[in-house]
Amino acid sequence: MVKLLASAFVATLAAIAAATPVLPRENTNSTPTAGSGVSPTDSASIKALQTALLLSAGFSDRQNVLLPNPPDATNITFQFINNTVNAPTGGTIALTTLNNFPALIGTNVGMAIGFVNPCGLNVPHNHPRANEFLTVISGTLIGGLILEVNPGGAGDVVGQPKPVNGPLPQVNATLENFKGMLFPQGETHFQFNPTCKPALFAAAFDSSDPGRTQIARNFFSAYPDEEVLIAAVGGNLETLDPARIEQFREQIPTAFAVQIESCVKRCGIPHAKV
Numbered sequence: 305m306v307k308l309l310a311s312a313f314v315a316t317l318a319a320i321a322a323a324t325p326v327l328p329r330e331n332t333n334s335t336p337t338a339g340s341g342v343s344p345t346d347s348a349s350i351k352a353l354q355t356a357l358l359l360s361a362g363f364s365d366r367q368n369v370l371l372p373n374p375p376d377a378t379n380i381t382f383q384f385i386n387n388t389v390n391a392p393t394g395g396t397i398a399l400t401t402l403n404n405f406p407a408l409i410g411t412n413v414g415m416a417i418g419f420v421n422p423c424g425l426n427v428p429h430n431h432p433r434a435n436e437f438l439t440v441i442s443g444t445l446i447g448g449l450i451l452e453v454n455p456g457g458a459g460d461v462v463g464q465p466k467p468v469n470g471p472l473p474q475v476n477a478t479l480e481n482f483k484g485m486l487f488p489q490g491e492t493h494f495q496f497n498p499t500c501k502p503a504l505f506a507a508a509f510d511s512s513d514p515g516r517t518q519i520a521r522n523f524f525s526a527y528p529d530e531e532v533l534i535a536a537v538g539g540n541l542e543t544l545d546p547a548r549i550e551q552f553r554e555q556i557p558t559a560f561a562v563q564i565e566s567c568v569k570r571c572g573i574p575h576a577k578v
């Protein structure tokens with residue numbers, strides 16, 4: 305009986321301990337720094353968290369993985385860094401996906417903060433797995449969208465619209481003062497900062513793995529047979545001969561953004577490649 309009571313007492317103590325919330329840690333450092341109180345940034349911890357989340361099928365299981373010590377919100381908090389860089393880089397992007405922020409697993413959201421330098425161009429690209437809603441926080445950007453219009457795309461099929469050669473329609477908008485623009489999933493788009501001041505945007509994705517395909521780099525990677533490319537552009541050998549393709553293929557930027565030369569000259573930006 306005494307033994308039974310004693311074990312019941314221990315069990316009660318354990319239950320109280322489990323129910324007592326862990327108090328937030330004392331904030332001894334008033335300057336927030338990346339890596340303190342935010343989701344882990346080292347690859348081993350990220351991998352461990354991803355593995356645990358992917359082995360948890362339901363939402364509440366994943367919540368238990370992420371928040372084992374409430375009210376500590378560390379695992380669901382991400383620190384974006386002000387990633388402003390100097391010209392001639394056109395800008396940088398800070399992106400959260402399930403690759404660097406495991407808490408996004410199972411949520412279908414992702415986020416980007418873009419730091420666009422004066423004259424910076426976020427080169428034409430698309431996101432194969434996500435719609436994007438981009439909002440300009442400061443500065444000015446032109447958002448451009450190439451429309452998905454494909455009459456005759458299946459060839460000259462009897463009873464179908466005839467193929468139409470030439471460029472696709474483009475729409476664009478000047479984005480400033482928190483104006484946002486939608487870039488539908490898979491459609492080619494770009495942003496350009498036409499001003500001599502930096503611009504900042506935040507963009508939401510409806511995927512935690514949006515992906516990014518850069519149009520120029522992708523197209524010119526039909527490799528090594530240049531004839532594939534030449535046929536694809538309508539056999540225009542004068543403007544696109546194999547030797548020229550060979551020359552510039554290696555120069556196609558991997559970067560998120562480059563600078564547009566006419567703008568660089570207008571703004572008198574030093575150190576830019578003009």
Ligand SMILES: *[C@@H]1O[C@H](CO)[C@@H](O)[C@H](O)[C@H]1NC(C)=O
Pocket residue numbers: 353356368369370371372373376378379
């Ligand atoms: C973050 O999640 C991991 C895996 O469940 C856990 O071990 C760790 O304690 C969590 N971090 C915090 C601060 O709760």
Ligand SMILES: *[C@@H]1O[C@H](CO)[C@@H](O)[C@H](O)[C@H]1NC(C)=O
Pocket residue numbers: 386387388504
């Ligand atoms: C980011 O850093 C740059 C360079 O230090 C600074 O000029 C800019 O104001 C910062 N932007 C924000 C939004 O804090």
Ligand SMILES: *[C@@H]1O[C@H](CO)[C@@H](O)[C@H](O)[C@H]1NC(C)=O
Pocket residue numbers: 446448474475476477496
């Ligand atoms: C935006 O669209 C207008 C009208 O089609 C065009 O004149 C202009 O050059 C476009 N701007 C950009 C940056 O593509």
